[in-house]
Amino acid sequence: MTSQPPPAADDTASGPAPRAPRRGLDRTGPFALGDKVQLADSKNRLHTITLKPGGQFHSHRGVLHHDQLIGAEDGTVVENSHGIRYQALRPLYADYMLAMPRGAAIIYPKDSAQILMWGDIFPGARVLEAGVGSGGLTTALLRAVGPGGSVHSIERREDFAEVARENVGTFFGLEEEALHPRWDLTVGDFQDVAPTLGTAAVDRVVLDMLAPWECVEAAADVLVSGGVFLAYVATVTQLSRTAEALRDHGEFTEPHAWESFVRPWHLEGLAVRPEHRMNAHTGFLLTARRTAHGTEALRRATRPAPGSRDEEELNHPDNEGFGGGSGEWTAQDVGER
Structure with a gap:
């Protein structure tokens, strides 16, 4: 036997x-x-x-x-x-996030921490989230807004929404099928759901989706003046298209984008060195601020201001071959083939 x-x-x-x-x-x-x-x-x-x-x-x-x-x-x-x-x-929260059941890929702790900081998620904030995935970031947002705040999450897929509901409930110790008292979860499309909340209804918009540039108009309407728009994207193409959509809209400040790398260190006696593996690229974060409604945002100057020393040197008659004092560049000047 x-x-x-x-x-x-x-x-x-x-x-x-x-x-x-x-x-x-x-x-x-x-x-x-x-x-x-x-x-x-x-x-x-x-x-x-x-x-x-x-x-x-x-x-x-x-x-x-x-x-x-x-x-x-x-x-x-x-x-x-x-x-x-x-x-x-x-x-810890980071342990739970990495080990919880997943429907969609999660936003890793290093990026969640950046979102809370640079998205300025404060106690009492009203946050609109789209792309809830497995609920990892939702849990972090609910902890950050505190008893006086609220999080409204929008998810297009019912199966992902169900996984997120279970994970959030497990973390906060809620009874099965119960929803967090400061959390609303809607299955639908951001562009359809956001307008139902009203104008200037939320303080922060956090998007984790395939095409956030398609949601810029709806996000602008629902954000308060001075509110923060934040998008998490995986590729450079998504990053570029979202930034251009924010600029084209006209009522967002100049977007800022970055990625973060976390490198653990080995600590054993005098053997103090970086670990061989690190948490490198997972995604890009992009933020912009909502201007006052109806107010065109100032755009970053791409040429020297009129009257500045750089402007005078650029237009000096001696600068032949570089616009001939006109301040304009030609294909021949820059050696274009």
Whole structure:
């Protein structure tokens, strides 16, 4: 007779166990039933479990009973049946974002942090988000706006919206099918839904979609004067088209764009060096401010201001071959072939 090996890393209970209450990750204090706990061994291998009555965490290295953790302080160290020690901590938001179930690709923590900072997501803000995906950024926005703010998310695909609803509910410890009290989730198209909110109805617009340039007009109408437009795009083509759409609209300030790279470092004694791998390009971020409604934005000067030293030198008669004092360049001047 062949014996079956125990599961490599499973969160199971012996026999049917009572259902644990659903508890959010955004809390502190001793571990309780329903809490998610991240177990790290001496090699920093991570396993996330949900505490259940009579539950057990099985691996090929032994069994850890959930009762050993219930009531223990966050950060405690426990041993399993084979003497293997684990550090037990509640998962951080970044841990949850990277491990949560996905319907669509997520915005990674390094970009979410940039969005909260440069999108200026403040407590009490009214945020309109489009392209909710798996709900990772939505969770960050809800934490940032606080009890006095609100987030309205628009998603074109029902299946993605359902995944986001479940992930947000799990993070905040909501009952199944319940929606966060400061969150509205609409399945539809941004250009159809945004106008129903009214003019100057939101403080921030955050877009994570394939063609954000198509939504500039609708975003301009729904944003308050001085509000922030922010788009997350994956390619240079998307970045360029969105920037040009903002300029063509006329009532947005000059757009700014960037990407971010995060490079971890190895720290062990005197061996302090960059890690061989880094979190490089994931996407571009682009921001612009809404001008006062009906006010044309100032455009960045591309030539020296009249009367400046540069302007005088450019138009000097001695500058033959470079516009001949006219201030204009020709194909021959720049060596065009």
